[in-house]
Amino acid sequence: MARQRILVLWLADSALDAPVVAWSEWDGTGEETHMAGDATEAPYRSGLEALRAGWRLFQVSPLLPHYPGTETQTAYLKYEFWFERIISEEADAR
Amino acid sequence: MSDYRRLTTREVARFVARGYLMFEGLTPPAIGERYMEESASGGPPAVPAGTPLSRAYPEGTALRMLVDDPGVRGILDSLVGPDPLVDHHFVHLTLGEPERAAFGITDPLPSQHWHQDSTIDTRQSFDVQIMWYPHDVTVEMGGTRFLPGSHLRIVSEAAIGRYQNIRGQQHVVCPAGSLLVLHHGIWHGGGSNRSDRTRHMVKIRLNPTVPQVRLWDTADLTADDYAQRPIFWQRELRAPDDLHDILCEVQPWLEADTHRLEFVNRIRMFRALLGDDSFDADYWATRLEHNPGRRVESASGTPA
Numbered sequence: 001m002a003r004q005r006i007l008v009l010w011l012a013d014s015a016l017d018a019p020v021v022a023w024s025e026w027d028g029t030g031e032e033t034h035m036a037g038d039a040t041e042a043p044y045r046s047g048l049e050a051l052r053a054g055w056r057l058f059q060v061s062p063l064l065p066h067y068p069g070t071e072t073q074t075a076y077l078k079y080e081f082w083f084e085r086i087i088s089e090e091a092d093a094r
Numbered sequence: 095m096s097d098y099r100r101l102t103t104r105e106v107a108r109f110v111a112r113g114y115l116m117f118e119g120l121t122p123p124a125i126g127e128r129y130m131e132e133s134a135s136g137g138p139p140a141v142p143a144g145t146p147l148s149r150a151y152p153e154g155t156a157l158r159m160l161v162d163d164p165g166v167r168g169i170l171d172s173l174v175g176p177d178p179l180v181d182h183h184f185v186h187l188t189l190g191e192p193e194r195a196a197f198g199i200t201d202p203l204p205s206q207h208w209h210q211d212s213t214i215d216t217r218q219s220f221d222v223q224i225m226w227y228p229h230d231v232t233v234e235m236g237g238t239r240f241l242p243g244s245h246l247r248i249v250s251e252a253a254i255g256r257y258q259n260i261r262g263q264q265h266v267v268c269p270a271g272s273l274l275v276l277h278h279g280i281w282h283g284g285g286s287n288r289s290d291r292t293r294h295m296v297k298i299r300l301n302p303t304v305p306q307v308r309l310w311d312t313a314d315l316t317a318d319d320y321a322q323r324p325i326f327w328q329r330e331l332r333a334p335d336d337l338h339d340i341l342c343e344v345q346p347w348l349e350a351d352t353h354r355l356e357f358v359n360r361i362r363m364f365r366a367l368l369g370d371d372s373f374d375a376d377y378w379a380t381r382l383e384h385n386p387g388r389r390v391e392s393a394s395g396t397p398a
Contacts, residue, residue, distance in 0.1 A: 002133050005327065006311075008256070010257070011106060011349075012151075012349050012350045013212065013349060013350045013351065018350070020261070021346070021347045021348070021349065022257050022258075022259065022260040022261065022347060023259055023263050024256060024257060024258035024259070025258065034258055035204045035205045035258065035286065036204075036205045036206065036207050036208055036239065036241040036255075036257070036258050037258070037259065037265065037283065037285055038205065038258065038259065038286075039203050039258075039259045040259075042259070042261070050180070059373045072358045072359060072382075073248055073355075073359075074246065074247045074248070074352050074355050074356060074359065075247050075248050075249050076247070076249055076253070077257065077260075077347075077349070078349050078351075078352065079349060088206060
């Protein structure tokens, strides 16, 4: 059975080569466990570095216009990039 | 017993910029010792929401001693004023190894997801949450994790649980009697306790009952703090502890564009605390408010 590893990077702006400001990892194979606050260094310095390491980008947060009256309001981290790696049965067997 | 003093303007500005102030080893050991004794026999009393702080805790109890401590009093007077209301309190216990075993739990419990307390809160006034640590907190004990500068972000409580690690996140490691004073909006979560001792943290949320305007010691606020200075292209070193620098501190997790929005929001909060909308830091608010409202006519009479 193929399983999915997920990496989410939040970047400093909307470009893939922008620096990482936050990150999360979930491992569908069960080999690794990650939790909030468990690391001080990001696994990659930018989204581009993750691509070069073999991660497949599959979702990017859109750039939305700012609703009138709320232009200076800040909320969630803005520049969210979702990556995956598919771990095959062969890799499982190894 | 710690000494009574109100916060300085610089300290309040740091609270506005970072959303927290940490006072390490503020309260005397006797309060922590009393708390641990009470903890073994049921812990603090339950207090109805909205009870004035002066009537919330019986004389002689650890939490009465805590909120009556002059150092704590000075901090609270500076941020929420005299006799705030107790919104709620909660004792956060993060189980160490022996206590986990009593529940049949072998591995350390995972850390708590990032969250912002309560619910979506758009007020400009603010509640203070004090987190008090009655005993030493080591790295292994998984002290409270919090994100400096996150307090003005309008998010919905646990919706930020998706984030695991954020650059600049802090973990409380502190001596007994330390007090972490938080703006209600700061992003935080409990850590994973990998030690052999249960970690205790007492949180009290306080609602102000007076306008939060110049409650601190304003002796260090001068006309120089209102003066604008060169921005971007600067020829001279800036004075240490400059109020504008404090308010325009950049956190490593802030996006390239949103850190400037945070400056604007901090300036607006600081103006409200000053009761003076003429204050600005490094022209961020003034630029946005600058609107002469003139229509420039071209030579042909057509609006340019």
